Amino acid sequence: MTPDLFGRHRAVLPDWLALYYEDPLEITHGEGRHVWDAAGNRYLDFFGGILTTMTAHALPEVAKAVGEQAGRILHSSTLYLNRPMVELAERVACLSGIPDARVFFTTSGTEANDTALLLATAYRRSNTILAMRNSYHGRSFSAVGVTGNRGWSPTSLSPLQTLYVHGGVRTRGPYAHLDDREFTDACVDDLKDLLGHTRAPAALIAEPVQGVGGFTSPPDGLYAAFREVLHERDILWIADEVQTGWGRTGEHFWGWQAHGQNGPPDIVTFAKGIGNGMSVGGVVARAEIMNCLDSNSISTFGGTQVTMAAGLANLAYLLEHDLQGNARRVGGLLLERLRAVAARVPHVREVRGRGLMIGVELTRPGTDEAAPEAASAVLEEARAGGLLIGKGGGHDTSALRIAPPMSLTVAEAEEGAAILERALRSV
Structure with missing residues (x-):
């Protein structure tokens, strides 16, 4: 993030216009399932501009x-x-x-x-x-x-x-x-x-x-x-x-x-x-x-x-390209992979969803009490590992939201799951 851009943002845009991350991210370009920031860092995108990059970044046909x-x-x-x-x-x-x-x-x-x-x-x-x-x-x-x-x-x-x-x-x-x-x-x-x-x-x-x-x-x-x-x-x-x-x-x-x-x-x-x-x-x-x-x-x-x-x-x-079928196949693999990870992380209450629309709800271990601070920490750690995800939930924003472009490959799903596992274990 360019400090000058953040200052300019705060000077002219509403306070309630939410930004992710302690150090907000400026995304400059993307390709496929990846995006790059202004510092040249590459990220695997598992949120797609809030489920909006449906097929791929910079899709040539579009x-x-x-x-x-x-x-x-x-x-x-x-x-x-x-x-x-x-x-x-x-x-x-x-x-x-x-x-x-x-x-x-x-x-x-x-x-x-x-x-x-x-x-x-x-x-x-x-x-x-x-x-x-x-x-x-x-x-x-x-x-x-x-x-x-x-x-x-x-x-x-x-x-x-x-x-x-x-x-x-x-x-x-x-x-x-x-x-x-x-x-x-x-x-x-x-x-x-x-x-x-x-x-x-x-x-x-x-x-x-x-x-x-x-x-x-x-x-x-x-x-x-x-x-x-x-x-x-x-x-x-x-x-x-x-x-x-x-x-x-x-x-x-x-x-x-x-x-x-x-x-x-x-x-x-x-x-x-x-x-x-x-x-x-x-x-x-x-x-x-x-x-x-x-x-x-x-x-x-x-x-x-x-x-x-x-x-x-x-x-x-x-x-x-039957991206619905790809969402079913790759999403199913990703969902099972994340459920296996969650079984070993006490903060995870539930992994839910279908296709490439997956939620990971975090709570304080041993309770049903929401853990929004844990969700924010995982968001930061995932970014540090090269993965962008979202968050939401009706209980104090304690659910991670995972919704990559529907052309996601199996290898990218495995890579993203591994980064997310490390982020979850760090909490």
Whole structure:
């Protein structure tokens, strides 16, 4: 890090704009699964700009598509026909699993969730939203209002009435001691009871795997069971796939498919990985929901040509190279390797996740008490060893988050696991 740059950062940017590390890192360039800092140090990247570098750093196919499109036109807004936007919308609609799907592009996951909430509340004529405890949906006024994670909720004010439901965290809370079937039944009973005490909500918004919450998830099928209850009451289901989409979980292309026994969600939101670093987000919904707004709207930057070109090239690369399959295979090996390491480290309470979306929760040894200082120490030690990881969790940020580009090789997975093992043992 250049001290002058850190000082300039602090002088002009908000105090609440978080930076990792005691000595903040300036990343200057990347290639494949590696990045370099301003001092020339190379790191294996196991966080991908917060799950955003989905395929690889400096992927030639994406760089070429961006360069060629930039040489023609960068932007025109949605007031004009836009071929790359239409082409990407066609692909996303087809992949979504939603019948008669319509796609609206945004510039971020926050904006995508904001749009989904607008659609749901307008369609159902209700401002009541169901959300999951320990959830995170973005930093806008409405997205903060449905975020069930105290560390990321700067205000209790909201345009929405939000009711929080059990089920997003399998191994904590009042139902943690139950088996999967009993856990699901208890959460469904809780949902039914909650609905008996409120006016009909517009929608349930839920991450299939909670990202900022530390990569926690319910048993497979829980949201399918919720869906039955919601469908009986005409309540919509919004799947927040900002972190789980595009095959990252390995087993499925979308996280909701682990809960898809009763059909797809009514609305799916996406962002992060589809642009591989370019600002792309979006919403997919049935036509009757997407078209329910009775006023004009546009997007100045959502769907702009250069980001759509990047998304098309990135998605094509992901599908052609079966990166979902790679996430399943390499992610499975990495998960087992880390579980073997954790068995010998008293600070590790749980290693969880699926595909290349893995959480390592740290606690004070012999307790369930969160150890955020241990997570920070491991983050520092991993960096010193040449590995970048993230952290999160609803319990004082005590979970390590591991989500490398989906092209990760077995050798790189082994290398990263070895560095992380040394970092964990140093705590």
